[in-house]
Amino acid sequence: MKDDQLNIELNIEKKPVNQRAADEKMNLINRLKRIEGQVRGIQKMIEDDRYCVDTLVQLSAVNAALRKVAFSLLEDHTRGCVTGAIKSGHEDEAIKELMKVIQQFSK
Amino acid sequence: MKDDQLNIELNIEKKPVNQRAADEKMNLINRLKRIEGQVRGIQKMIEDDRYCVDTLVQLSAVNAALRKVAFSLLEDHTRGCVTGAIKSGHEDEAIKELMKVIQQFSK
Amino acid sequence: MKDDQLNIELNIEKKPVNQRAADEKMNLINRLKRIEGQVRGIQKMIEDDRYCVDTLVQLSAVNAALRKVAFSLLEDHTRGCVTGAIKSGHEDEAIKELMKVIQQFSK
């Protein structure tokens, strides 16, 4: 896969991502920990035969939270890796990859 | 909230949901457990500074899995509670509630 | 296709849809006429080489408008045909069909 080559090349360029303050990384991890807890909560709701609509509302909240995390990460990726790739002339692959990821989320 | 009243009334009607074979309930819980594990895996990916696109692909997989669980639950709800409510003449509230839930997911 | 049979049977039941006031039908048609005009406007924007982001914002507005029309129609369908089918004991096919349509929109 050409991705590996791209990754190696981007490693040199994607400093902004590496410099992303530790607290920004922590922020993403904390949001994912909260999501993990919510998913566990939904298991409990199903176990307890809670009213389906309440469970669906919870599922939709987790879905929204997860999409927000993905969006933050997509923004980081565009500011970091994609920008770096464009500046170093590897735009074709970086944009192709970006588009593929965006398309996957719009499904 | 009128939902409580609706819930009580639906309890009589939503037998199909209660009869939902234990293994169907187990199936939903197992899928959510897998999702929980995937969310934990994504935390690890961020912690390890893994390539953003790989993390985004994982996030999109969890998103799709979560939507499938929601869809299964929505189908159960429609077959169970909504059908019961319609048969017992409480269709107005049940359909209003169903529509609200569907709308929330299309956001 | 069994759908035809279902349609015939539902014709007897889906009176609520037929009774849908002429102005409600007119309302949907008018919204679609506005959407048609917006789509024509977007063609013009592309023809005129307008800034892509402005065109994308317009496309996203049309998308939202179209989804709202679909949602209104889905609600009518659930209140009319699906409710009728459930009351007359044809719930299995009606719900299967409903779920298929909802799934198509969440793509």
Add this chain to the structure above:
Amino acid sequence: MKDDQLNIELNIEKKPVNQRAADEKMNLINRLKRIEGQVRGIQKMIEDDRYCVDTLVQLSAVNAALRKVAFSLLEDHTRGCVTGAIKSGHEDEAIKELMKVIQQFSK
């Protein structure tokens, strides 16, 4: 609005979009013309009291076609304007704008 300033600056940079072969522009316009025709067809379906599910299936097809046009345009925009802005050091605004547009579509 800062967009105007950005647009002016990007005009110098977004040559790739301007160079977009006339047939690529034609391709987008033709797809939008087809969508316009489909929207007109849906008006007719509602006028003729066609079965709601058939109308919904058509609406969902138009929705998908519209999203594909938006996606093509988003890709052009990223390859053209965004890449140009990044190369000329205007990445901050260009990426902010790009993210806003992507977010609008994920709603």
